[in-house]
Amino acid sequence: MAKLVYDKDGRLLFTKEMKKEYTILFPMMAKIHFHLMKNIFAKFGYKVALLETEGPEIAQVGLKYVHNDTCYPAILTIGQLIHAVESGKYDVNKIALLLTQTGGGCRASNYIHLLRKALIKAGYDKIPVISLNMSGMEKNPGFNISIPLLRRLAAAGLYGDLIMSLSNQVQPYEVNEGDTERMIAKWTKQLTIILSDGYGFKRKELAKYLDRIAEDFSKIEVKRTPKVKVGIVGEIYVKYASLGNNNLERFLREQDCE
Numbered sequence: 001m002a003k004l005v006y007d008k009d010g011r012l013l014f015t016k017e018m019k020k021e022y023t024i025l026f027p028m029m030a031k032i033h034f035h036l037m038k039n040i041f042a043k044f045g046y047k048v049a050l051l052e053t054e055g056p057e058i059a060q061v062g063l064k065y066v067h068n069d070t071c072y073p074a075i076l077t078i079g080q081l082i083h084a085v086e087s088g089k090y091d092v093n094k095i096a097l098l099l100t101q102t103g104g105g106c107r108a109s110n111y112i113h114l115l116r117k118a119l120i121k122a123g124y125d126k127i128p129v130i131s132l133n134m135s136g137m138e139k140n141p142g143f144n145i146s147i148p149l150l151r152r153l154a155a156a157g158l159y160g161d162l163i164m165s166l167s168n169q170v171q172p173y174e175v176n177e178g179d180t181e182r183m184i185a186k187w188t189k190q191l192t193i194i195l196s197d198g199y200g201f202k203r204k205e206l207a208k209y210l211d212r213i214a215e216d217f218s219k220i221e222v223k224r225t226p227k228v229k230v231g232i233v234g235e236i237y238v239k240y241a242s243l244g245n246n247n248l249e250r251f252l253r254e255q256d257c258e
Helices: 016-021 031-043 056-065 072-086 107-122 147-173 179-196 203-218 236-240 248-254
Strands: 023-027 047-051 095-100 129-132
Touching (some): 023 072, 031 147, 047 072, 056 072, 072 107, 095 107, 107 129, 147 203, 179 203
Parallel strands (some): 095 129
16 A cells, blocks of 8 residues: 655645555536546546535535535535545545645635645545646645646647537537437547547647537537527536536526527
């Protein structure tokens, strides 16, 4: 089992040895984007698990370990992570938890510290916490966003944006229910292979595959009928995460909205 190593400030590090043995858990936000990114991390040697658990118990776990005055996304993401730790599904001696960290003035920069406090309170202080950021904060020997990995993650973000936009425009009007979801699954699989093989992130390649994706979605049979069009705005996590917005997108589709 990997040896526990701490930095000079007492922070538990994610080591190279842990990369071989540990599964990294991280909370869901934007479904299409995060599935692509999860697959890319896996191709770079990381064992990753994307948490898609939902339900009121997630918030209750969060409120047990995070002050109720803390912003809702912190309560949910920390609650989802600790809920997974306590689920019995994972070996608590071989998991790490990952959260993004902006490094700016936003309170989201402090989620990492709130998560560590929550883990100590819950009795899991031997679980390493990884900060995913672009500011060089909290470096870990076993977790490195290299240039090749970063280029693929950036491309995955662009592809995810396009697929999300197209699916929102097509799904409410599809003649054959499920066509859009199948197209999303098809391109998630294809893009994972393309990006893993070292293609699809250069400018010309991006343009080529973005065009192909748009062309494929245009082939889905639709019936254009007048519908109410609704835009979802607000804090980024609550806007995109179904856990954060109570499955608002699904509700709007059920109300026959775009």
